[in-house]
Amino acid sequence: MSNEKEVTIYDLARKLNISVATVSRALKDDPVVSKKTKKKISDLAVEMGYRSNHFARNLRTQRTNTIGVIIPRINSYFMSSVIAGMENIATSEGYNLIISQSSESVEKEVANTITLFNNRVDGLLVSLTYDTDSLAHFDPFIRKKVPLIFFDRTADQKDCTCILINNWKAAYEATTHLISQGRRRIVHLTATQKRNVYIDRLEGYKQALADQRIPFREDYIIVGNLSQEAGAEAASRIREMQPLPDAVFVANDNCAVGCMIALKQMGIRIPEDIAFVGFNNDPVSTVVEPNLTTINYPGYEMGQVAARNLIDHLNGSSNIHSTNTIILRSELILRESSVSRQP
Amino acid sequence: MSNEKEVTIYDLARKLNISVATVSRALKDDPVVSKKTKKKISDLAVEMGYRSNHFARNLRTQRTNTIGVIIPRINSYFMSSVIAGMENIATSEGYNLIISQSSESVEKEVANTITLFNNRVDGLLVSLTYDTDSLAHFDPFIRKKVPLIFFDRTADQKDCTCILINNWKAAYEATTHLISQGRRRIVHLTATQKRNVYIDRLEGYKQALADQRIPFREDYIIVGNLSQEAGAEAASRIREMQPLPDAVFVANDNCAVGCMIALKQMGIRIPEDIAFVGFNNDPVSTVVEPNLTTINYPGYEMGQVAARNLIDHLNGSSNIHSTNTIILRSELILRESSVSRQP
DNA sequence: TTGTATGCGTTATCAG
DNA sequence: CTGATAACGCATACAA
Numbered sequence: 001m002s003n004e005k006e007v008t009i010y011d012l013a014r015k016l017n018i019s020v021a022t023v024s025r026a027l028k029d030d031p032v033v034s035k036k037t038k039k040k041i042s043d044l045a046v047e048m049g050y051r052s053n054h055f056a057r058n059l060r061t062q063r064t065n066t067i068g069v070i071i072p073r074i075n076s077y078f079m080s081s082v083i084a085g086m087e088n089i090a091t092s093e094g095y096n097l098i099i100s101q102s103s104e105s106v107e108k109e110v111a112n113t114i115t116l117f118n119n120r121v122d123g124l125l126v127s128l129t130y131d132t133d134s135l136a137h138f139d140p141f142i143r144k145k146v147p148l149i150f151f152d153r154t155a156d157q158k159d160c161t162c163i164l165i166n167n168w169k170a171a172y173e174a175t176t177h178l179i180s181q182g183r184r185r186i187v188h189l190t191a192t193q194k195r196n197v198y199i200d201r202l203e204g205y206k207q208a209l210a211d212q213r214i215p216f217r218e219d220y221i222i223v224g225n226l227s228q229e230a231g232a233e234a235a236s237r238i239r240e241m242q243p244l245p246d247a248v249f250v251a252n253d254n255c256a257v258g259c260m261i262a263l264k265q266m267g268i269r270i271p272e273d274i275a276f277v278g279f280n281n282d283p284v285s286t287v288v289e290p291n292l293t294t295i296n297y298p299g300y301e302m303g304q305v306a307a308r309n310l311i312d313h314l315n316g317s318s319n320i321h322s323t324n325t326i327i328l329r330s331e332l333i334l335r336e337s338s339v340s341r342q343p
Numbered sequence: 344m345s346n347e348k349e350v351t352i353y354d355l356a357r358k359l360n361i362s363v364a365t366v367s368r369a370l371k372d373d374p375v376v377s378k379k380t381k382k383k384i385s386d387l388a389v390e391m392g393y394r395s396n397h398f399a400r401n402l403r404t405q406r407t408n409t410i411g412v413i414i415p416r417i418n419s420y421f422m423s424s425v426i427a428g429m430e431n432i433a434t435s436e437g438y439n440l441i442i443s444q445s446s447e448s449v450e451k452e453v454a455n456t457i458t459l460f461n462n463r464v465d466g467l468l469v470s471l472t473y474d475t476d477s478l479a480h481f482d483p484f485i486r487k488k489v490p491l492i493f494f495d496r497t498a499d500q501k502d503c504t505c506i507l508i509n510n511w512k513a514a515y516e517a518t519t520h521l522i523s524q525g526r527r528r529i530v531h532l533t534a535t536q537k538r539n540v541y542i543d544r545l546e547g548y549k550q551a552l553a554d555q556r557i558p559f560r561e562d563y564i565i566v567g568n569l570s571q572e573a574g575a576e577a578a579s580r581i582r583e584m585q586p587l588p589d590a591v592f593v594a595n596d597n598c599a600v601g602c603m604i605a606l607k608q609m610g611i612r613i614p615e616d617i618a619f620v621g622f623n624n625d626p627v628s629t630v631v632e633p634n635l636t637t638i639n640y641p642g643y644e645m646g647q648v649a650a651r652n653l654i655d656h657l658n659g660s661s662n663i664h665s666t667n668t669i670i671l672r673s674e675l676i677l678r679e680s681s682v683s684r685q686p
Numbered sequence: 687t688t689g690t691a692t693g694c695g696t697t698a699t700c701a702g
Numbered sequence: 703c704t705g706a707t708a709a710c711g712c713a714t715a716c717a718a
Contacts, residue, residue: 018689019689020689022687025713053402054461055401056711056713058694059695059711059712061712064398074427075423075427075643077418080417084416084418087442087444098441099430099442100434115434120396228626261630283571284627287627351695361704361705362706363696364707365704368703375704396695398694399710402695402711404697405710
C-alpha cells in the first residue's frame, strides 16, 4: 500500500537522542514533560511528517474512539439531519462514527449490532426498527458496560439513556388544534404500535379527543409504514368512509403529503373538506399545497445531543445513570392545511 | 470499560494445546490447516465467545478496512441516498465508512482530509465543495498510493477514478426539451463555475441553444448556492427581466422549487408563463405544483458503484488506472412544469 | 523530569 | 501440516 516508511515515535526519539517514553508523553501534552523538550519534539514531529498510529494506541488503551450508530434508514430528511448533527459533534471531539442501516429489518439490526460489537465501538447510538421486540442483541454491550443511547425510536432498557421529544404532548396539541378548528371526525395515520413514538402519539391523540368529549373510533386509526405510498393508500380508505372524515393527523410528513396529493386528485379540498396535520417539519411540508401544519422535530439537534451525551459519558464527565431521559423541545407549526377560514 | 476479560487466540491455543500460529491460521481459513483442527478451533472460538481484535490485526497488517468519505453535506436527499448506497456495499464487504462533512467549506474539507489521513483509511470517496480550487490536500494520499475516487463533484486528478453522470448531455436534453416546447428565453440557475457538474451543465445548455440558433445571453445565467432561498431570490431577478423569460432550467430541484413557489406568489403561471426543468429527481419534484420535470440522478446507485469500485481496487481485483471515468445513466423525466398545452 | 522494559493481540517468517 | 518467535507502534508502571 505505502511507499515511504511511516514515521514512528522511535524515529523521533532516535533523532533527538531521547527515549520513546518522553516522546509519547510529549505528544499527548503530558504536563510532566518540560516545555522545552515538548517543543523540540512537536517541531520535529511536524517536520518529519509524523502521525500517530490509532491502532497501536487503541490496542494499548483498549479504546477505539469510535461510536456505532444503528438507524432504520439514512436517506430521510429527519435521519440525515440527525446524522449530520452527530457527525458535527463527533468530529470535533475526535470520535469517528460507524453508521449502519437496518432498513427496518430486525435481522439486519441484529447483524449490525454484532458487527459493531466486533468493531469494539466505545458506545452505541440506536434508533430501532418498527418491529424490534426483543432487545437481547444489545445484551453483549450491556454486559461489557458499553454505553447505549436510544434516540427517537427508543425502548425501555434499564440503564440506557433515551433521547426523545414529548410525542404524547405533540400529538395532543396537534389533535387539540384540529378540534379547535371545528374538526370532529379525525383520522390518525400511524405505524405499528410497537414503538414508543407511535404509541405515544396515538395516546396523545386519544386524550385530546377524550378531553373534548369526542368519542374515539377504532376505525379511524390507519396503520401503515408511513411512506408516501402508504399515504396514498390511506387516502382511498378515507374516501370510502361514511361520513367523510374532516381531518387527518399523520405521524409523518411524507405520508401526509402522499395522502393529501391522492385526496386532491379525488377532488377533495384541503383544508375545506379535510384538514391535515403532519409530523417532523420535513422541507416537503412547505412545498405541498396547501402548506402542511406539522410538528417541528429538531433532528440535527437531536443528533448533537445524542453524540454529546455519549461522549460526555465516555469521558467520564457525566454519569449515564443520572440522566435517563432527555426530552427535546418540539412545537406545532401552523400552516394552511389545518386552518379553517372564519365563517 | 469491560468486565470480563476478552478471549484471545492465546486462550484458544492454550485450551487446545496447540500454537497460536495454528489458531490464527485456522481462524482465517488458511488452507494449510487441516479440516479437523480447523473445526475444533472454530467450535471453541464460538463457545468461548472469541472475537478478533481489529486493532491488533490492523497494526500488524497495516490495513484498516475503513473507507473515508468526504461530502459537502449529508442532509440532502441526493447525498443521503449516495451514503445509503455506499453503506450497503461497504457493510456487506466488511468495510467501515467514516463520513465527514465539509459543509461547503474548503477549510473543513482540508481538515477532514487530514483527519482521514491520520485515520489511515484504506481509500477515499470524495465529492468536492463548490469552491475547492487546489487539490494539494489530497497529495498525501496520492503519495502513499491510497486510492481516491471522486463522485458527482469531481476534479481532474491524475490516476483517480471519477464517477459521474453525463451532465453535459443531461443539460442538453433538458434545454432542447424546453426549446421543443416553444421556449426561447431560457434562464439557467446554477452554481459557481468551478465544479465540473455546473460547468458541464452550462455547456450543455449553451450547445442546445446554439444548435437551435438561439443566441446565448450572459444575463440569463444566475449563479447562486442552489438552495431553496437562492431560488426565491432568483425569482425576483427573473421577474424584473424585460421581456419576461419563458423558461428556467435549474441545476437542482430544491432551488427550482424555491423559485417556482416565489414566482407563483407573484402571480406568474407555471408552465404557461414560465416553464421549469430541475435536476436530481428529488422527491419534492413530485410534490410541487405543477410537478417538476427533472433529470433522474441515481444517487443510491452512484454510492454503490463508488464503494464497489474502491473495494474491488483494494482487493486487487481491479486496477484503478484502467477505469478512469464511470458514467452512470441518467434521463429526463417529463412532468407538467415544462409541457406546453397544445394550442 | 526522563528512561527502561513490558504487554496489548495479531500475523508473518522461519524452521521443523 | 504445525510451532516458536519476532515484529507492528504505542502507553504506562516502575525505576532512576
